[in-house]
Amino acid sequence: GFGSRVARILHKMKAVCNLALRQSHLLARILVLQSFFVGNNAGAQDELALLQSSLHMGMPGNEDNKQMSLIEPAAAMEVEGVAGVIEQEVAIEVAGRAGRDAGDGLLLEAVSLKNSINELEVLANLKYRERKVLEDVGGVPVDKEITSLTSQLTKLHEKSKNVTEESWLNFTKCSPTTNISMEESKFTNISAGYKMCRDDLEILGMKVTSCKVELQAIQSMMSADKAMSKVKGKLMIDEKVCHTAVGEDYGAQIERLAKTWDNAYQSLLASEADLGDHKKSLVEKKAKCANTTKFHADKVKVCKGVALFMDKAKCAVADKLSKHCSGYRKCFEASKTSYLLLKMTVKQTVKTIEQQLNVLDKIKCYLDPKKTAKELEECKTKALTVGLIPVLSPIKYKKPGDAECAEEYSYPCNLQYVTAVYDGQAELCTPCVGIKGRVSP
Numbered sequence: 001g002f003g004s005r006v007a008r009i010l011h012k013m014k015a016v017c018n019l020a021l022r023q024s025h026l027l028a029r030i031l032v033l034q035s036f037f038v039g040n041n042a043g044a045q046d047e048l049a050l051l052q053s054s055l056h057m058g059m060p061g062n063e064d065n066k067q068m069s070l071i072e073p074a075a076a077m078e079v080e081g082v083a084g085v086i087e088q089e090v091a092i093e094v095a096g097r098a099g100r101d102a103g104d105g106l107l108l109e110a111v112s113l114k115n116s117i118n119e120l121e122v123l124a125n126l127k128y129r130e131r132k133v134l135e136d137v138g139g140v141p142v143d144k145e146i147t148s149l150t151s152q153l154t155k156l157h158e159k160s161k162n163v164t165e166e167s168w169l170n171f172t173k174c175s176p177t178t179n180i181s182m183e184e185s186k187f188t189n190i191s192a193g194y195k196m197c198r199d200d201l202e203i204l205g206m207k208v209t210s211c212k213v214e215l216q217a218i219q220s221m222m223s224a225d226k227a228m229s230k231v232k233g234k235l236m237i238d239e240k241v242c243h244t245a246v247g248e249d250y251g252a253q254i255e256r257l258a259k260t261w262d263n264a265y266q267s268l269l270a271s272e273a274d275l276g277d278h279k280k281s282l283v284e285k286k287a288k289c290a291n292t293t294k295f296h297a298d299k300v301k302v303c304k305g306v307a308l309f310m311d312k313a314k315c316a317v318a319d320k321l322s323k324h325c326s327g328y329r330k331c332f333e334a335s336k337t338s339y340l341l342l343k344m345t346v347k348q349t350v351k352t353i354e355q356q357l358n359v360l361d362k363i364k365c366y367l368d369p370k371k372t373a374k375e376l377e378e379c380k381t382k383a384l385t386v387g388l389i390p391v392l393s394p395i396k397y398k399k400p401g402d403a404e405c406a407e408e409y410s411y412p413c414n415l416q417y418v419t420a421v422y423d424g425q426a427e428l429c430t431p432c433v434g435i436k437g438r439v440s441p
Contacts (some may be wrong), residue, residue, distance in 0.1 A: 102163045103345035109156055111351040117149055117356045117363075125367045128376060133369045144368060146360050152392050153353045153360075159344045160353075161395045167342045168398055174331035176405045178324040180317055187313035191421065194310050197303040204296040210291035218282045308430050310421070311412040315432035318411035325405035332403035343397055350395065357390070 120137060127134040137145045244253050365371075366377035410416040413429035422428045 020127075028274065036432075054343055085164040097382050102167075103342040103349075106156065106160050106163060106349045107352075108431065110349045110356075112154065113149060113152055114352055114356055117359050120149070121359055121363055124363045128366050133367055142405070150357065150360055153357055154392070157350060157353050157392050160349050161393060163395070164342065164346050164395055165337045171335040171339050171400060174328055174335050174370065176328055176332075176403070177335060180320055183313065183317045183320055185312065187317055189305065194303065194306045194421075197299070197306050201296070201299045201303055205294065207292050208289070208296050211285070211292050215289060218285055223284065251291070271388070281415055294436050304428075307422075307428055311430040311432075312410075314410075314417065316413055317410035319433065321406070321408045325407050328405050329403045332400075336391070336403075337402040339400060346395065347397075350392075 115302055120134075120142075123137065124134045124142075134142050136142055242257065245256075248256070362379055366376060369374075371379075410420060411432060413426055413431045418424060418426045
């Protein structure tokens with residue numbers, strides 16, 4: 001009804017507003033960096049390029065990369081997807097934004113200290129031109145002011161180091177692995193049960209085949225009995241056997257007739273013998289074979305059911321790994337971008353700190369009242385005073401690398417899975433079902 005339509009429109013508007021807010025943060029950051037550093041620093045230009053790339057990649061659009069409009073139906077469908085993505089990436093975005101804000105804070109603090117030191121340097125140079133020594137700044141002794149600025153620069157460097165290490169620690173929290181022991185154990189147990197079921201099915205299949213062979217043997221014996229019953233009680237001797245054969249003497253004829261009579265007599269006895277009730281055996285065997293065939297059919301159904309549960313268990317493994325890897329890649333890319341942006345900001349901050357420490361050291365050179373004019377002039381190009389400038393602990397910058405995540409390569413019903421589980425019989429396999437009933441590739 002009308003209420004549900006309004007709710008859907010509000011949901012879409014919320015998704016668009018949330019996305020626009022994320023883009024506005026990136027745009028504001030770009031504008032700040034442009035106002036401070038464009039044309040003056042290569043590192044800042046690199047950071048701007050990364051931010052502009054992120055702004056472009058984060059902008060939703062259709063297949064032609066056109067900006068999304070609420071009026072277009074295709075874009076409206078995309079808004080629903082964007083809303084779901086936003087909910088999943090809130091934590092990642094918050095962490096990334098915090099890292100970027102920390103980097104901006106470091107750089108702004110460095111710029112503020114630089115401005116203070118520049119003012120101090122200007123005052124020292126003015127006094128130098130007057131052949132005087134700067135004694136205080138705003139009522140604060142100049143030595144105390146220099147010590148304070150030096151301390152602030154040193155603390156800012158240590159803070160930059162800690163922020164960099166913390167950003168890297170956040171990056172390492174994006175783990176490429178996840179715990180699938182429960183899903184794997186379930187699949188292992190069910191697949192073992194399926195193997196036992198297949199083995200039982202194979203044995204039952206052999207019994208069904210054996211039963212069919214035995215039935216055929218009984219039926220063959222019954223057919224032979226029918227043929228034998230037709231000659232039962234008859235002595236099957238042709239009178240022609242009594243004739244003397246060509247070249248046969250009397251003794252040989254008598255011996256041949258004796259053997260012929262003996263064979264005929266044995267056949268007569270066999271035709272009158274009791275060969276058992278084959279009909280009864282046939283009935284019993286048919287009943288037994290029917291039971292065996294039924295057991296086999298029932299086992300086929302059972303095995304199909306076990307196979308279905310087995311495929312679902314494997315799909316659960318593959319699905320969990322797939323979803324984890326998808327989330328991991330988003331976490332990785334967001335954290336990597338945040339770390340690289342912070343890294344460039346920290347490098348710029350550290351460079352500013354080192355430059356200002358050098359400036360403070362030169363200002364100290366101007367403050368010595370015992371120096372001659374020549375010595376004061378040499379302060380402009382003097383080397384750093386060993387021991388007077390604090391030693392800064394080095395900051396180790398690391399390389400994030402690539403987002404490598406191992407997904408399940410064998411799942412229902414691809415070639416690897418069918419070959420390993422079903423001996424290549426793909427018709428036995430049930431594929432994984434994805435979102436909205438779509439079968440996974």
